[in-house]
Amino acid sequence: MRTIPLLALAALLGACAAPEPWVKPYERERLADPIMQLSGAATADKHREHVRVVREGARGATGVQGGGCGCN
Amino acid sequence: MVATSLSRLLARLAALLGGVFALGPAGAITLPENRAEALAHAYDGDGVRATGPALLIRKSIADKVSLSGSYYVDMVSNASIDVVTTASPFKETRRAYTVGADYVERDTLISVSGESSTEPDYKARSLSVDVAQEVFGGMSTVSLGFTRGSDDVGQKLVGYFDTATHWQYRLGLTQVLTPRWLATANLEVVADEGYLGSPYRVARVFGAAVPERNPRTRTSRALKLGGVGSLDEKSAVYGSWRYFWDTWAVRAHTLEAGYRRYVREGWLADGSLRVVNQDAALFYSDNATAETRYITRNRQLASYSSIGVGAKLSAPLGKWAGSYAVTAHGGFERVMYRWRDFTDLRSGGRYRFDATVLQLYLTATY
Numbered sequence: 357m358r359t360i361p362l363l364a365l366a367a368l369l370g371a372c373a374a375p376e377p378w379v380k381p382y383e384r385e386r387l388a389d390p391i392m393q394l395s396g397a398a399t400a401d402k403h404r405e406h407v408r409v410v411r412e413g414a415r416g417a418t419g420v421q422g423g424g425c426g427c428n
Numbered sequence: 429m430v431a432t433s434l435s436r437l438l439a440r441l442a443a444l445l446g447g448v449f450a451l452g453p454a455g456a457i458t459l460p461e462n463r464a465e466a467l468a469h470a471y472d473g474d475g476v477r478a479t480g481p482a483l484l485i486r487k488s489i490a491d492k493v494s495l496s497g498s499y500y501v502d503m504v505s506n507a508s509i510d511v512v513t514t515a516s517p518f519k520e521t522r523r524a525y526t527v528g529a530d531y532v533e534r535d536t537l538i539s540v541s542g543e544s545s546t547e548p549d550y551k552a553r554s555l556s557v558d559v560a561q562e563v564f565g566g567m568s569t570v571s572l573g574f575t576r577g578s579d580d581v582g583q584k585l586v587g588y589f590d591t592a593t594h595w596q597y598r599l600g601l602t603q604v605l606t607p608r609w610l611a612t613a614n615l616e617v618v619a620d621e622g623y624l625g626s627p628y629r630v631a632r633v634f635g636a637a638v639p640e641r642n643p644r645t646r647t648s649r650a651l652k653l654g655g656v657g658s659l660d661e662k663s664a665v666y667g668s669w670r671y672f673w674d675t676w677a678v679r680a681h682t683l684e685a686g687y688r689r690y691v692r693e694g695w696l697a698d699g700s701l702r703v704v705n706q707d708a709a710l711f712y713s714d715n716a717t718a719e720t721r722y723i724t725r726n727r728q729l730a731s732y733s734s735i736g737v738g739a740k741l742s743a744p745l746g747k748w749a750g751s752y753a754v755t756a757h758g759g760f761e762r763v764m765y766r767w768r769d770f771t772d773l774r775s776g777g778r779y780r781f782d783a784t785v786l787q788l789y790l791t792a793t794y
Contacts, residue, residue, distance in 0.1 A: 377565030383607040384566075391664045391688050391696060392656055394602070394612060396740075399467040399482040399498065400759060400787050406502075407471050407478075407785055411765070413706055413728045414672035414680035416616035416650035419600065421556055421575060425522060425545055 395419060457562045457569070459494045459532045462487050464752075464792045473763070473783025475507035475517075493531050496541075500524040510727070513773050514630050514637065522547040535562040549582035558598070566604075573598035583627040592622030608658040612668075613651075620646045631725040632715040640724040643711075648674035654684075663689040672706075678729060680706035686738075694744040702736040702763075714769050727779070730770045736763040738785075745790075752792040759787035 386392070395401055405420040467482040480501035488494040500523070507517035528541030539558040545551070558573035577594035600614045625642040632638070654668030670682040686700030709729035711722035738761035745754040763783045772779040 377567045379567055379604050379607055381566060384604065386608055386658045386661070387604060387610060389658070389664075391662075391690065392610065392658060394610070394654075394656060394666075397465050397467070397484075397757065397789060397791050399465045399484050399500070400469075400757070400789055402498075402500065403467065403469045403482060403787060404759075404761075404785065411728065412680070412704060412734075413678045413709070413730075414648075414650065414670070414682060414704070416596070416618055416648065416672070417598075417614040417652035417670055419614060421541070421543075421573075425524075425547065425550060425552055 457532060457535050457537050457560065457566075459488050459491065459530055459537070460486055460496075462494075462794050464794075465789060467787060467789035469788075470786040471783065474509065474765075474781045475512065477505045478502050480521075492533075493529055496526075496528045496530070498524075498526045500526075509772060509774070509779060510629060515628060520548050535566075536560070549584055551580040551582075551588075553578050554594070556596075568604070569600075569602040571598070571600040571602075573600075579622070581623045581627070586627070589627075590623035592620060592624060594621075595619045605655075610656050612654045614654075615652075616650045618646075618648045618650075625724065625726070629724075629726060631713070631723040633713075633719065633723060634717065635715060638723070640726065641722050642724055643676065643722055646674060646676055648672065648678075652682075663687065676729065677710040678706065678708070680704060696740075696742040698738075698740040698742075700736075700738040700740075702734075702738070704732075704734045704736075706733075707731050708769060712769075714771050725770075727767065727770050731768040732765060732770070733768075734763055734765045736761050738762075748792070752794045754790060754792045757787070757789050757791065759785075761785040 401420045405418055406425070409415050410425065463484070463486045465482070465484040469480060469482065471478040480503050482498065482500040484496065484498040486494055486496040502522040503519075504522065505517070505519045511517055522545060524543060524545040526541060526543040528539060530537060530539045537560040539556070539560075541556045543552075543554045545553075554575050554577035556573065556575040558571060560569055560571040562569050573596075575594070575596040577596070579592040579594070580588045581590045581592055582588040595618070597617045598614070599616075601612065603611045605611050622644060624644065624646055625640050629640050630637040631640045650670055650672045652668055652670040654666070656664060656666040658664045665685070665687050667685040668683070672678070672680040672682070681704070683703045684700065686698060688696060688698045691697045708731040709724065711720060712724055712726070712729045714725065714730075716723055738759065740757065740759040742755055742757045745756055748754050761784070763785065765781055765783065767779045770779045771777070
């Protein structure tokens with residue numbers, strides 16, 4: 357009877373094991389291609405973000421840092 | 429001596445942060461590559477024309493530190509609806525300078541930058557610190573960032589009369605999902621305090637023009653979830669959703685989606701769509717029918733929808749002077765703004781306009 361809780365505990369602890377990285381470095385070649393880039397040229401990103409920030413109420417979480425201005 | 433002490437301090441900080449975040453074997457976070465950019469930009473819409481150049485130079489030193497500097501100019505000719513219905517069209521120039529340093533230690537990238545922006549009636553200065561750390565065998569990159577901004581607010585014929593301070597806190601995660609897919613999550617909280625309006629803008633109360641009255645504090649949050657996936661060796665798709673909400677009761681959803689494809693050797697084409705839907709701030713009114721403590725008729729805080737359609741093309745120009753790999757880029761975006769509760773006082777109808785954004789630039793890596 358005691359073995360059942362022990363087995364259940366072992367199964368529970370097994371489920372808690374930290375996951376291993378499942379995409380190895382040698383499998384990431386395609387992710388490094390310029391076509392997968394999340395952002396473009398810094399100056400172009402900054403200009404696009406500035407155009408939006410001065411016309412929209414929403415802001416932030418874009419990954420682009422913008423300085424303040426009085427243009428709104 | 430000072431440089432050595434700073435280097436040691438940064439190394440200790442990096443090691444400390446590495447200890448906090450390290451969950452797997454070493455990855456391969458690297459310094460940004462040596463790079464130069466020269467951009468010519470233009471915006472045309474709503475009676476506003478803004479053009480100018482922007483330049484950036486980035487160079488690494490001893491494979492540990494990358495220094496960067498940039499210069500950005502906005503030459504604005506403004507005859508927007510706000511201006512032509514309350515004042516006279518004007519021209520002005522804004523100049524912004526940015527300097528930055530990035531330092532890499534093992535799997536940690538620490539970035540520090542400062543920016544100064546000046547226009548005739550507004551000065552803004554900011555200092556940013558960002559830390560990015562690769563964890564989980566290089567499959568995850570966690571980033572933390574902070575910016576403090578300090579502005580002087582002025583008015584023509586009056587001079588500088590008030591200030592505004594901004595605190596920005598950023599948290600980000602980039603996650604490798606599969607050998608072909610990446611996911612991103614970003615959260616940014618911005619707290620503002622001070623003069624947060626425009627001394628030139630007026631609100632309408634019972635049809636009469638009155639100076640707008642904004643709260644002196646605002647806190648906003650933005651959460652953005654996105655992803656990019658490779659369809660095959662020549663094409664990829666990307667998309668994101670951002671939800672924004674703040675203490676002024678502004679709510680906004682932003683959806684973006686795009687498709688990239690190599691159209692020939694090294695030539696990259698990109699098409700994208702961006703849709704925004706925003707609800708108005710609590711104290712926004714097109715024409716208030718009651719006296720309230722706060723009142724604004726700022727279009728940025730009104731209810732509107734916009735659709736933007738964009739296209740970009742990049743073409744390699746080969747090696748210049750032996751070691752500079754130069755690429756030419758062109759970007760075009762057409763944005764259609766439609767307001768639901770902002771009246772065009774000239775026509776009596778709901779306000780709307782279409783804008784064009786153009787970018788032409790060269791980048792060089794070396």
